[in-house]
Amino acid sequence: MSLPHDFDASDAAVRSKVLLVDDDEVTLLLTAEALRERGFELVEAASGEQLLAMLDDWTPDIVVLDAMMPGLDGFATCQALRALAGFEYMPVLMLTGLDDEASINRAYQVGATDFLVKSTQWSLLAGRLRNLLRSSRTRLELERSKSKLARAQDLARMGSFDWRNAGGPAAAASGRSGASFGAASGASLVLAPEALRVFGLGPQEVVTLRRLVRMVPMPERRGMTRLLAEVQTQSTVLAIDVPVEMPDGRQRIVHIEAEPEFNEHGHPVGYTGIVQDVTDRRVAEDRIRHLANFDALTGLPNRRQLIWRTERALDHARRLGHQAAMLLIDLDRFKVINDTLGHAAGDELLIEVARRLRGCVRHSDQVMDAALETAGVRSHRSLEAVGRLGGDEFIALLPEVADEADAERVSQRILECMREPVWVCGQECFVTASVGISMYPVDGQSVADLMRNADVAMYSVKNTGRNNSAVYSPMLAGRGREKLELESALHKAIERNELVLHYQPKIDVRSARMVGAEALMRWQRGDTLVPPNDFIPLAEETGLIVPLSEWALREAARQAKIWSVNFGFADSIAVNLPNRMFERSDLVETIHQAVSAFGVPHRAIQLEITESGLMKDLQNVIPSLHRLTEIGVEISIDDFGTGYSSLAYLTTLPISELKIDRSFVRDLGITPQSSAVVTAIIALARSLGLRVIAEGVENLRQMEVLHRLGCTVMQGFLFSKAIPPDKLEEWLQLTVLPRKEPWLVQAGADRPDLVLTTGGRQT
Amino acid sequence: MLDAQALANLAQLDPTGASKLLSRVLTAYRGSLARLLPQLVAARAPVDLGTLKLVTHTLKSSSASIGAVDLSALCGAAELALREDRLDGLPLILDDLLIEAARVDAAVLQLLSTR
Numbered sequence: 001m002s003l004p005h006d007f008d009a010s011d012a013a014v015r016s017k018v019l020l021v022d023d024d025e026v027t028l029l030l031t032a033e034a035l036r037e038r039g040f041e042l043v044e045a046a047s048g049e050q051l052l053a054m055l056d057d058w059t060p061d062i063v064v065l066d067a068m069m070p071g072l073d074g075f076a077t078c079q080a081l082r083a084l085a086g087f088e089y090m091p092v093l094m095l096t097g098l099d100d101e102a103s104i105n106r107a108y109q110v111g112a113t114d115f116l117v118k119s120t121q122w123s124l125l126a127g128r129l130r131n132l133l134r135s136s137r138t139r140l141e142l143e144r145s146k147s148k149l150a151r152a153q154d155l156a157r158m159g160s161f162d163w164r165n166a167g168g169p170a171a172a173a174s175g176r177s178g179a180s181f182g183a184a185s186g187a188s189l190v191l192a193p194e195a196l197r198v199f200g201l202g203p204q205e206v207v208t209l210r211r212l213v214r215m216v217p218m219p220e221r222r223g224m225t226r227l228l229a230e231v232q233t234q235s236t237v238l239a240i241d242v243p244v245e246m247p248d249g250r251q252r253i254v255h256i257e258a259e260p261e262f263n264e265h266g267h268p269v270g271y272t273g274i275v276q277d278v279t280d281r282r283v284a285e286d287r288i289r290h291l292a293n294f295d296a297l298t299g300l301p302n303r304r305q306l307i308w309r310t311e312r313a314l315d316h317a318r319r320l321g322h323q324a325a326m327l328l329i330d331l332d333r334f335k336v337i338n339d340t341l342g343h344a345a346g347d348e349l350l351i352e353v354a355r356r357l358r359g360c361v362r363h364s365d366q367v368m369d370a371a372l373e374t375a376g377v378r379s380h381r382s383l384e385a386v387g388r389l390g391g392d393e394f395i396a397l398l399p400e401v402a403d404e405a406d407a408e409r410v411s412q413r414i415l416e417c418m419r420e421p422v423w424v425c426g427q428e429c430f431v432t433a434s435v436g437i438s439m440y441p442v443d444g445q446s447v448a449d450l451m452r453n454a455d456v457a458m459y460s461v462k463n464t465g466r467n468n469s470a471v472y473s474p475m476l477a478g479r480g481r482e483k484l485e486l487e488s489a490l491h492k493a494i495e496r497n498e499l500v501l502h503y504q505p506k507i508d509v510r511s512a513r514m515v516g517a518e519a520l521m522r523w524q525r526g527d528t529l530v531p532p533n534d535f536i537p538l539a540e541e542t543g544l545i546v547p548l549s550e551w552a553l554r555e556a557a558r559q560a561k562i563w564s565v566n567f568g569f570a571d572s573i574a575v576n577l578p579n580r581m582f583e584r585s586d587l588v589e590t591i592h593q594a595v596s597a598f599g600v601p602h603r604a605i606q607l608e609i610t611e612s613g614l615m616k617d618l619q620n621v622i623p624s625l626h627r628l629t630e631i632g633v634e635i636s637i638d639d640f641g642t643g644y645s646s647l648a649y650l651t652t653l654p655i656s657e658l659k660i661d662r663s664f665v666r667d668l669g670i671t672p673q674s675s676a677v678v679t680a681i682i683a684l685a686r687s688l689g690l691r692v693i694a695e696g697v698e699n700l701r702q703m704e705v706l707h708r709l710g711c712t713v714m715q716g717f718l719f720s721k722a723i724p725p726d727k728l729e730e731w732l733q734l735t736v737l738p739r740k741e742p743w744l745v746q747a748g749a750d751r752p753d754l755v756l757t758t759g760g761r762q763t
Numbered sequence: 764m765l766d767a768q769a770l771a772n773l774a775q776l777d778p779t780g781a782s783k784l785l786s787r788v789l790t791a792y793r794g795s796l797a798r799l800l801p802q803l804v805a806a807r808a809p810v811d812l813g814t815l816k817l818v819t820h821t822l823k824s825s826s827a828s829i830g831a832v833d834l835s836a837l838c839g840a841a842e843l844a845l846r847e848d849r850l851d852g853l854p855l856i857l858d859d860l861l862i863e864a865a866r867v868d869a870a871v872l873q874l875l876s877t878r
Contacts, residue, residue: 097823
């Protein structure tokens with residue numbers, strides 16, 4: 001530390017002010033002259049009374065006092081001087097002719113700094129004065145430095161302490177006032193006033209070590225006591241943060257840091273260190289930690305925190321050999337709420353859902369590493385929580401469950417708590433959830449495995465109607481993997497030309513003629529032919545149905561051209577389109593391009609839409625139907641009779657054909673109800689001026705009944721199943737023309753005049 | 764009567780004589796004698812130990828300062844007797860002290876007049 005003054009050099013430069021007091025004029029004169037000669041600045045006083053009066057408005061650097069004086073003698077003067085404010089540490093040199101021990105002792109008792117026997121050896125006096133002045137300045141600097149330190153410590157809410165082992169010298173922390181007390185062990189602890197303030201105690205307050213320890217609340221107190229003992233036994237550095245309850249009830253966090261001290265023999269004698277109030281820092285740190293680990297919207301643990309907790313929970317489960325469960329909770333149709341009511345409403349909903357979910361488990365917000373270690377074997381229970389993975393996905397972590405049923409009970413509680421309507425933006429919303437459960441250790445050993453499998457289980461719930469829960473099973477995963485593979489393969493199917501259209505002829509039994517065909521999509525995947533039911537739903541789900549449908553339209557147009565060239569085909573090929581295709585504004589353009597590319601008329605393509613698909617989205621589909629009809633593309637309603645058609649709409653819709661659903665056809669001649677339905681459909685079609693066609697005709701009996709009821713156009717296995725286009729041509733050549741089949745005989749029977757042909761074939 | 768070495772030491776405090784230190788000191792000393800000796804005489808009867816102690820103590824050191832070695836020694840002897848409560852021999856010492864003081868005063872006066 002560099003001091004502001006170089007004392008030795010400045011002794012001459014800075015003339016110290018000496019106040020000399022002696023009743024003897026001769027001594028006063030001589031001493032003053034001798035000291036002036038040696039560079040001091042002198043002021044003389046003839047008595048103690050005069051000296052005290054002078055100090056009212058002036059301060060010397062040092063006082064030289066004659067001991068024996070009439071009136072106030074030197075001793076009494078010194079005592080009076082010390083009682084004056086600001087003169088407690090003024091250096092006072094007592095001069096006397098008396099060299100007896102009693103006088104020396106008396107001089108020190110009244111507060112003299114030093115004592116010198118009078119003599120005419122002035123150099124001795126001057127030297128003594130310089131020494132006293134030097135130590136006085138050093139002392140002053142020390143005081144200033146100390147008060148600076150105290151102020152700095154005060155600002156930093158910090159204070160020093162000393163802790164001496166039993167038997168060691170009780171050291172003062174700073175030399176200033178402070179609380180000093182012996183502990184029960186005989187050790188001593190001294191806290192500087194600043195340190196006392198850290199604990200909310202006054203500088204004069206009497207405290208005991210026990211009292212300080214008791215300011216630490218219970219769970220932490222035990223840990224701290226143990227750590228203190230440990231540190232002391234091993235003489236290691238102490239660094240610990242402890243919560244402290246102040247006398248006024250405030251909760252603060254105090255950092256204690258101390259280093260061991262050793263005596264000359266290397267034996268530990270105690271500790272010296274500081275205490276600091278680190279509450280603000282800890283609050284800031286906690287805030288940062290909170291931001292990093294908790295979801296800002298719901299306040300729940302976030303993905304990072306969930307993963308951390310799950311890892312801990314799995315560690316415990318592994319060690320203690322019990323099961324744990326992870327529940328993945330995904331809200332059903334949350335997107336609809338977000339899209340229709342806005343994101344603010346969506347957020348509001350998530351907050352409420354988070355609140356409810358929290359109530360379904362023993363949710364603990366805070367988990368401390370230390371707490372985990374000290375709370376014993378059941379500590380992993382504090383890991384239990386609901387967290388938000390992101391979006392509308394939540395996770396409930398159950399660190400210990402007895403079995404699957406335990407986890408399922410929680411999932412039922414979750415589904416149950418969703419049943420109450422949620423008020424968002426002044427509106428009542430109903431929200432359900434799909435919950436997937438994975439169990440440790442059977443469904444996965446790692447966090448990633450458990451999350452993935454909970455996800456698989458959750459998706460299986462979504463696929464089977466939502467609002468339910470399911471426990472993971474490898475079967476689900478198998479299905480999931482299969483589906484994933486299928487999806488990626490389907491993406492490539494179009495470019496690899498693996499998709500094919502098979503055609504089922506439509507037959508007019510009156511004329512025994514083919515009057516059109518329905519195109520049905522097949523997927524030639526390697527050696528296997530994948531039926532539509534196995535990939536169309538997936539295509540619909542993934543959106544692949546759009547490119548698939550576009551391809552089907554082009555392919556049908558191409559086939560119409562080929563057939564028209566090969567055998568004069570002039571009817572239409574029906575292509576099945578999902579209702580979402582009808583919502584596309586470019587559907588008309590797509591069809592136009594498809595037929596133009598192959599030079600066939602628009603009517604070469606007929607579109608089939610299912611009754612349920614049509615009715616589900618009627619308003620969006622109607623404009624397309626009008627435009628399609630305008631350009632000559634006919635619309636057929638598939639599976640008619642199975643949906644709930646609005647008859648009022650039916651009269652105004654631009655459609656050309658109703659297709660009687662195969663379920664009615666199947667029961668024809670077996671149940672009277674089915675023929676009643678078929679009769680009604682035929683009557684309806686006739687009165688609306690629509691054609692009617694029956695599908696799924698498999699035997700002659702069905703054909704006869706339909707015919708009798710007035711439906712003459714049919715398709716079904718009786719005639720032909722859906723077959724590749726070249727096979728269809730073959731079929732026409734080998735079956736229809738030779739009129740070998742019984743249905744041909746029957747069909748033509750009542751109209752022998754009609755020529756049964758393949759249509760307008762030109763040879 | 765007056766120690767030459769002591770006087771030389773005094774003169775060294777004011778080597779140029781600019782501040783007339785020696786004159787001032789000797790004048791002050793004569794002032795002290797004029798003030799203290801009557802106090803001493805008065806304190807002998809009735810006996811005033813406090814005044815006797817103070818006067819002998821003060822005269823001891825100031826006399827030593829100007830080189831009045833014998834007078835200083837007599838003051839010291841008186842002071843010691845007073846401190847040790849040996850009052851029997853004290854009147855004799857005080858008589859000698861007063862005689863010596865008169866001689867020193869005359870010598871100082873002589874010294875002052877020659878300067």
